[in-house]
Each structure stands twice: as structure tokens, then as C-alpha cells.
Amino acid sequence: DGGITQSPKYLFRKEGQNVTLSCEQNLNHDAMYWYRQDPGQGLRLIYYSQIVNDFQKGDIAEGYSVSREKKESFPLTVTSAQKNPTAFYLCASSWDRGRSPLHFGNGTRLTVT
Amino acid sequence: AQKVTQAQTEISVVEKEDVTLDCVYETRDTTYYLFWYKQPPSGELVFLIRRNSFDEQNEISGRYSWNFQKSTSSFNFTITASQVVDSAVYFCALSELGNAGGTSYGKLTFGQGTILTVHP
Numbered sequence: 044d045g046g047i048t049q050s051p052k053y054l055f056r057k058e059g060q061n062v063t064l065s066c067e068q069n070l071n072h073d074a075m076y077w078y079r080q081d082p083g084q085g086l087r088l089i090y091y092s093q094i095v096n097d098f099q100k101g102d103i104a105e106g107y108s109v110s111r112e113k114k115e116s117f118p119l120t121v122t123s124a125q126k127n128p129t130a131f132y133l134c135a136s137s138w139d140r141g142r143s144p145l146h147f148g149n150g151t152r153l154t155v156t
Numbered sequence: 157a158q159k160v161t162q163a164q165t166e167i168s169v170v171e172k173e174d175v176t177l178d179c180v181y182e183t184r185d186t187t188y189y190l191f192w193y194k195q196p197p198s199g200e201l202v203f204l205i206r207r208n209s210f211d212e213q214n215e216i217s218g219r220y221s222w223n224f225q226k227s228t229s230s231f232n233f234t235i236t237a238s239q240v241v242d243s244a245v246y247f248c249a250l251s252e253l254g255n256a257g258g259t260s261y262g263k264l265t266f267g268q269g270t271i272l273t274v275h276p
Binding site: 146147152 | 267
């Protein structure tokens with residue numbers, strides 16, 4: 044079955060450490076996205092990529108970094124510069140940006156103490 | 157700037173009741189898409205429906221129906237005869253396509269979500 048795989052489901056880190064969240068898709072989608080979800084808030088876009096080796100900042104990119112070396116992979120690194128990293132992170136993909144619905148992974152819940 | 161408002165933060169109903177989730181949007185573009193997503197407790201958002209700005213036909217899919225009214229900038233979602241399995245967070249989202257190539261082209265803006273709880 045095609046889909047998006049995020050790992051791990053739960054992640055715990057100490058403050059000051061960088062951490063990388065994995066996102067893999069086998070839907071052959073060109074566009075991929077990272078969203079952050081906090082309680083009581085909608086999803087906020089961190090980064091998106093419309094094609095391999097290209098990505099753009101979203102609304103809250105500070106303290107995060109991404110890479111898109113392969114079409115199926117879009118890992119997100121939460122750096123120590125991110126002031127409030129504890130959140131639920133969702134990866135998504137779509138055929139194009141804007142018209143196509145997004146397909147989401149199951150998310151990674153990151154807790155930084 | 158585009159904006160999506162879901163004024164109902166939480167709704168609680170008893171099974172078999174009908175429930176309507178409101179969504180009001182703001183955009184200056186004439187070309188845009190509207191979406192509804194469901195987020196069950198597992199966390200994964202599931203796509204429910206997409207509507208483009210030129211298609212105001214209402215849609216029914218089983219117990220789900222959607223009412224799109226451009227005159228009031230609303231895209232409301234009704235669940236008929238609700239069931240416990242409908243309990244989830246529901247998100248409305250807007251994607252503008254009016255200024256092709258611009259930084260906001262295709263950007264998807266989500267509402268804050270409505271938590272629906274259906275009690276047995």
C-alpha cells in the first residue's frame with residue numbers, strides 16, 4: 044500500500060540537542076511538507092519542497108532545517124535554536140502544491156526537556 | 157492575506173444527532189480550493205473533500221454533506237446521524253491559486269480545528 048511513513052512515533056530529547064525526524068513516501072508525489080501542530084492551534088507550515096534538491100521556508104522555519112536529496116524522503120531536523128520544539132510534527136505529500144489534497148503521515152510527537 | 161476561521165472549538169453531541177461544523181474563509185483571490193480533513197485520535201489527517209472556487213454545488217457522501225456558499229465565504233460540513241467513530245478533530249483549509257508564481261501561490265492555510273465528540 045502506498046503511503047507516508049514517519050518515524051519514530053515518539054521522540055524524547057534533552058534541550059540543546061539536535062534531532063532529526065524521518066519522513067518517507069512511496070506515492071511518487073513531487074511535493075512534500077512539514078507541519079507543526081500545537082494544542083488548540085491549526086497546522087503551521089515549517090518547510091515545503093516541490094521538487095528534489097529544492098525546498099522553501101514556510102511560516103515558522105526558524106530553528107528547523109530540511110533536505111530533499113531523494114524524491115521519496117524529506118527529513119526534518121529540529122535544531123537547538125528552536126526555542127519551543129515540543130510539539131506534534133506531521134509530514135505530508137501531494138502531487139502538486141495547491142490543488143491536490145495532502146496525504147499525511149501518522150506524525151511524530153517530540154518532547155524536549 | 158488568506159484566513160480560515162472555525163469558530164467552534166469543541167462540539168459535543170449524542171449519537172444519531174446531526175451536527176454542523178462551520179468554516180468561514182477570507183481571500184481576495186477568485187481562484188482557490190477549499191478542503192476538509194479529519195484527524196482521528198491516531199493523529200493522521202485524512203482528506204475528506206476538495207472544492208474549487210468555481211464549483212458551488214453542494215455535495216453529499218453517505219452521512220457527510222458540504223455546503224459551499226461564496227456569498228458568505230463559508231464551507232460548512234454536516235454529519236447526519238452522527239456515530240461515535242465520527243469523534244475527531246476536523247480541519248477546514250484554504251489554498252489560493254490566484255497569483256501564480258507568487259510566494260503565497262498554493263499555500264494551504266488551516267483553520268484551528270473543531271474537536272467533535274460523539275457520545276454513545
